Amino acid sequence: QQPVQSPQAVILREGEDAVINCSSSKALYSVHWYRQKHGEAPVFLMILLKGGEQKGHEKISASFNEKKQQSSLYLTASQLSYSGTYFCGTPAAGSYQLTFGKGTKLSVIP
Amino acid sequence: DSGVTQTPKHLITATGQRVTLRCSPRSGDLSVYWYQQSLDQGLQFLIQYYNGEERAKGNILERFSAQQFPDLHSELNLSSLELGDSALYFCASSPDGGGHTGELFFGEGSRLTVL
Numbered sequence: 001q002q003p004v005q006s007p008q009a010v011i012l013r014e015g016e017d018a019v020i021n022c023s024s025s026k027a028l029y030s031v032h033w034y035r036q037k038h039g040e041a042p043v044f045l046m047i048l049l050k051g052g053e054q055k056g057h058e059k060i061s062a063s064f065n066e067k068k069q070q071s072s073l074y075l076t077a078s079q080l081s082y083s084g085t086y087f088c089g090t091p092a093a094g095s096y097q098l099t100f101g102k103g104t105k106l107s108v109i110p
Numbered sequence: 111d112s113g114v115t116q117t118p119k120h121l122i123t124a125t126g127q128r129v130t131l132r133c134s135p136r137s138g139d140l141s142v143y144w145y146q147q148s149l150d151q152g153l154q155f156l157i158q159y160y161n162g163e164e165r166a167k168g169n170i171l172e173r174f175s176a177q178q179f180p181d182l183h184s185e186l187n188l189s190s191l192e193l194g195d196s197a198l199y200f201c202a203s204s205p206d207g208g209g210h211t212g213e214l215f216f217g218e219g220s221r222l223t224v225l
Binding site: 044 | 112155158166213214215
């Protein structure tokens with residue numbers, strides 16, 4: 001089951017904040033976040049393993065709510081380098097495969 | 111540089127043809143994953159191999175097959191190619207079987223264009 005990401009795209013000015021959401025209709029055991037810059041490979045950002053746990057990467061943090069079956073990625077004081085497509089991935093129970101959402105395209109402009 | 115090597119980087123071929131994409135995982139990684147990325151579908155999981163054996167299968171067509179060799183490199187074979195197979199094919203690797211705790215290291219991808 002593919003997780004659903006929202007919004008599909010967002011445009012920010014440098015210094016602004018953004019939130020990207022990832023939700024699933026099935027129980028989530030963990031949520032993985034990746035960023036893919038244009039023309040490049042996806043790069044790992046973080047894994048969230050426990051309900052309510054927040055992790056951080058630079059000025060990017062995330063939360064994971066098991067009960068609501070959703071995760072949110074918070075980008076604070078965005079920089080031009082944050083531009084790219086953000087994917088959340090979720091593994092199904094007993095499975096080793098990561099199913100990714102369709103991605104959220106983030107564009108940061110000066 | 112993730113340490114995952116994919117060849118070729120670009121490939122142009124005709125419908126009905128067969129191609130082979132190659133992936134060398136990071137040194138020491140036992141798992142190899144193949145993903146297909148097209149414009150409207152995001153990253154679609156195709157198949158995973160762990161230490162030479164198939165571990166998980168996703169939306170992989172019957173025309174596609176893969177294997178992982180004793181030296182842990184992997185090949186993805188695409189046959190009877192159709193226009194819709196045009197996409198970016200990523201290989202990723204991880205040290206273990208993956209699942210909930212593993213970070214995936216992606217290669218730069220092989221861009222396949224079917225004319």
